[in-house]
Amino acid sequence: MRIFKRKTAHTEDLYQIEIMPERKNNVIALAGNPNTGKSTIFNRLTGLRQHTGNWPGKTVKKAEGEFTFKNEEFKLIDLPGTYSLLSTSEDEEVARDFILFGNPDATIIVCDASVLERNLNLAFQIMQITYRCVLCVNLIDEARRKGFEIDKEQLEKEIGVPVVLTNAKSGEGIEELKEKMYLVATRLIKPNPRKIKMKDSIRKKIDLLVPLINESFTDLYSAEWIAMRLLEGDSKIFNAIKNGKLVELVNKGKLE
Template identity: 50%
Template sequence: MAAPLPAPGVGPPPDEGAASGPCGSCAAAPGRLMRLGLAPGRHDHVVALAGNPNTGKSTVFNALTGLRQHVGNWSGKTVSRAEGGFTYGGARYRIVDLPGTYSLLSTSTDEDVARDALLFGRPDVTVAVADATRLERNLPLVLQVRQITGRVVVALNLVDEAARHGITVDTRHLSRELGVPVVATAARRGDGLPELLAAIAQVATTDDPPPPLALVHHDPALEEAVATLAARVEERFPGLPNSRWVALRLLEGDPGIEEAVRAGTLGELAGAPTPEAAA
């Protein structure tokens, strides 16, 4: 049976950290961020951080948790992981920093870990961190995440560096194209974090997230093969939210997805445990 996102550790007393909004110093402020350090034992929502290396992903993690990368290993893997917690708007969040990777196509252990965490851990929100100065290089991973889930927020990080190079990104247009919120951030300075937290809370609590992105290939033979295989996957695993993505991975010979189909663990995606049940 595939494991959910790794079990949380026991953290130190809460570090209240920086607050957002004009009433950030008020203990009852609904939009206030309270950094909890290590992941809390009880949580309402799970957030995964995904992104290429050197996008500032760990800086976002540290800004939200108050940690300086508490690192351990993923179960059964030599790949490092970091997790922590924070509260926002009266809810407690466990946040897991996935390994930095350029794709989810299962060509390395890092990619296996990140892909399996998104597929089988089924976080309530995946924050895809992208470097605004190298957006073209970062978008392939964002698109792959979107093919797995619609519960995504894109953190367009390092916008201050981009501005120094004369680069601007139309976040509204990018959000329309991707179908998910896109928030401009400069995590080192704390810029955009209140808006990022609001977007995370919105996606975590919505009952109607957008469906996974279905990219259309312009090869009729490939499209026919994907559609035929996706229908067979749906027949075997009713309720699977991203059968088209699974079909593409099977056609590419992804060994992890092939094993999940053979073992039947792919069916867990149609009825994964809630965050409390997985805690």
């Protein structure tokens, strides 16, 4: 069943980027800073079953591929490598819109273990939008070469989502990554990402806005994220709410 029968240019785009109600497989987004090994992981997971093209109406490259794990079909979408999701470039906008409205069953956040702290900035932005995440700490060999180990259990406890340590080049940790992705995508586990701490005055404003947003868009995990963008004066989000596109986008993403 579709709520919106009228296809605007925008919803047409959503059909093309696979945000469709009739999808059979699990949709997995692959996100991360540039040069963290995303493409290497993408190749490891999808092998030869992949296609490339452009995102509809954009100059941004899109790669997607399929694979099977434990009798489940997965479609993996390689998002543009970005440092943030604040939509200051076409790349960031594509990545943000897909995570926010594409309603992926799981998002794999790829980080560079040797500069983990810096990479966690994007990770926290993603975890504010969706709780269905796996943190893939890649280039673990580089970190070891620099003389440090990542404490996986501690990191998991701190951030609240499954963590996998990988060396995408050698294949170390890839099976575990599939396992964690499977558990999150099929709802066998529900991650609980740590919330970002903020000033009391901002927290108060957000707490005022979130119920209002939730009233209009039921069961929206990212209400807090939208509230923050509104407080920042993000004109794209503001306009999407004003002209009704946000409702349309959210409903479209919710139909599974």
